[in-house]
Amino acid sequence: MSAAESDSPAAAGGGGVRIQQSRRLPDFLQSVKLKYVKLGYHYLVSHLLTLCLVPLMAVIVIEASQLDPDDIHHLWLHLQYNLVSVIVCSVFIVFGVTFYIMTRPRSVYLVDYACYKAPDKLQVKFNQFMEHSALTGDFDESSLEFQRKILERSGLGEETYVPEAMHFIPPRPSMAAAREEAEQVMFGALDILFANTNVKPKDIGILVVNCSLFNPTPSLSAMIVNKYKLRGNIKSFNLGGMGCSAGVIAVDLAKDMLQIHRNSYAVVVSTENITQNWYFGNKKSMLIPNCLFRVGGAAVLLSNKSKDRKRAKYKLLHVVRTHKGADDKAFRCVYQEQDDAGKTGVSLSKDLMAIAGLALKTNITTLGPLVLPISEQLLFFATLVAKKLFNAKVKPYIPDFKLAFDHFCIHAGGRAVIDELEKNLQLLPEHVEASRMTLHRFGNTSSSSIWYELAYTEAKGRMRKGNRVWQxxxxxxxxCNSAVWESLKNVKPSTSNPWEDCIHRYPVEILL
Incomplete structure (x- = not known):
């Protein structure tokens, strides 16, 4: 409560409240006025070409209607006498159109996708998590208290999943258990995907699998080839060590492959493996992943076949990738290492959010011109010129990405990540709802979290034809990596949507 409010007579009756409201009314009216001025500006700039062409077309039509029939006849005779020129021009036009059609990028369609939902027996409640941590005997009192505080502030709910090996006391991490987790997640998602799309595994020409921390031999992609008996000439890739943004990298690789191979299907599988990557030491920065990461994975079917446009959900518009690895701080801010006791884990630097902010700034600088309306680009450019050339003391203009996108799928890496993007991009609570609810229901599922968020939006019935999605x-x-999709229809949730049995309970209130 502000000082003005505390000194007001509001506590004595309703009159004080009304006085406060009346004082704020001019400010409210001013904000409404500015809002509509800005909307009018955006409408004017966005439709400037149309507004200029309409009068021009009207003038042309009027002038054409006043032409004398003799003038039209003379024009036709002129064309007949210059037949060679007409033919040459026509050949050049046909050649140019053909060359454009043959060399333009092929459209990439997202036919469907599936997210893995673990069985209820793998759910872990907070008290169960803390009880198991205490009984392992590996954590001291300080580490246990630290984990308890992280859990309480994490934004996770009581229904997230950890692998079966972590439910034993003591836990039983092993190569066999890690393989079992990987198979359950990947095959579970792929079974749903093949069933929903009626695509036969033999029809898949490209396979891209990404998992950062678990890279066995044979690879995860080879495990899928073996399970589904994929064809011998399949182009398969296995991406490791690329972190939570590898899902977008995998989509980008599949997109590039689909530009080369005609009439092909590509499957992207994004997951993370927890069984062999649980940290049992007492270094605080390495305990955070234990509290946030949970079981999850997604399988995505992409196509460059024109016939699939009718049944596809989305069309891929842009992929923008930003890498800050040249900077030492950025390179080490998420780092797998051993602590002083020789126990392996992933350490998260205290500079993580600052580095993420810089990476985001670089990424949206590239993405902005591709997606923002010209009105926003002009405002950004004008602010930049005023600051650089005239040394004007103006705040950097933050483009309004709400004008470019209808839905936002922000990686559910943690509450702080979502909070930071909501603040920096000036988003509204409804824009980050899918991210917050995914973190609450499924936890940080690494590279697959953006697909659980898209599934949430579909389950809520919010995806309309023409909507744009920013992952x-x-x-x-x-x-920092971005993918932009356009909805090709009013999208309904597919069978076995991971939210189908609980969407009626969401959104839930999250205590921060």
């Missing part, structure tokens, strides 16, 4: 993720290295 943005951060990962070790340090990287």
């Amino acid at each position: 943005i993720a951060f990962g070790s290295g340090f990287k």
Whole structure:
């Protein structure tokens, strides 16, 4: 409560409240006025070409209607006498159009995707998590208290999943258990995807799998090839060590492959493995992943076949990737290492959010001109010129990305990540709802979290034809990657949507 409010007579009756409201009314009217001025500006600039062409077309039509029939006849005779010129021009036009069609980038369609939902027996409640941590005997009292505080402030709910090996006392991490977790997640998502799309595994020409911390031999991609008996000439890739943003990297790689191979299907599988990457030491910065990361994965079917446009959900518009690994601080801010006791874990630097902010700034600087309306680009450019050339003391203009996107899928890496992007991009609570609810229900599922968020939006019935979706993720290295999709229809949730049995309970209130 402000000083003005505390000194007001509001506590004595309703009159004081009304006085406060009346004082704020001019400010409210001023904000409404500015809002509509800005909307009018955006409408004017966005439709400037149309507004200029309409009068021009009207003038041309009027002039054409006043032409004498003799003038039209003379024009036709002139064209007949210059037949060679007409033919040459026509050939050049046909050649140019053909060359454009043959060399333009092929459209990439997202036919469907599936997210893995673990069985209820793998759910872990906060008290169960803390009880198991205490019984392992590896954590001191300070570490246990630290984990308890992280859990309480994390934004996670009581229904997230940890792998089966972590439910034993003591835990039983092993190569066999890690393989079992990987198989359950990847095959679970792929089974749903193949069933929903009616695509046969033999029809898949490109396979991209990303998992940062678990890279066995044979690879995870080879495990999928073996399970589904994929064809021998499949182009398969296995991306490791690329962090939570690797899902967008995998989509970008699949997109590039689809530009080369005609009439092909590409499957992208994004997951993370927890079984062999649980930290059992007492270094605080390495305990945070234990509290945030949970079981999850997604499988995505992409196509460059024109016939798939009718049944596809989305079309891929842009992928923008930013890598800050040249900077030593950025390179080490998410770092797998051993502590002083020789126990392996992933350390998160205290500079993580600052580095993520710099990576985001670089990423949106590239993405902005591709997606923002010209009105926003002009405002940004004008502010930049005023600051650089005239040394004007003006705040940097933050483009309004709400004018470019209808839905935001921000990687659910943690509450702080979502808070920071909500603040920096000036988003509203409804824009980050999918991210917050995904973190609450499924935890940080690494590179697959952006797909759980998209599934949430679909389950809520909010995806309309023509809507644009911005998927943005951060990962070790340090990287910030963005993918932009356009909805091709009013999207309904697919069968076995991970939210189908609980969407009626969301959104939930999250205590911060």
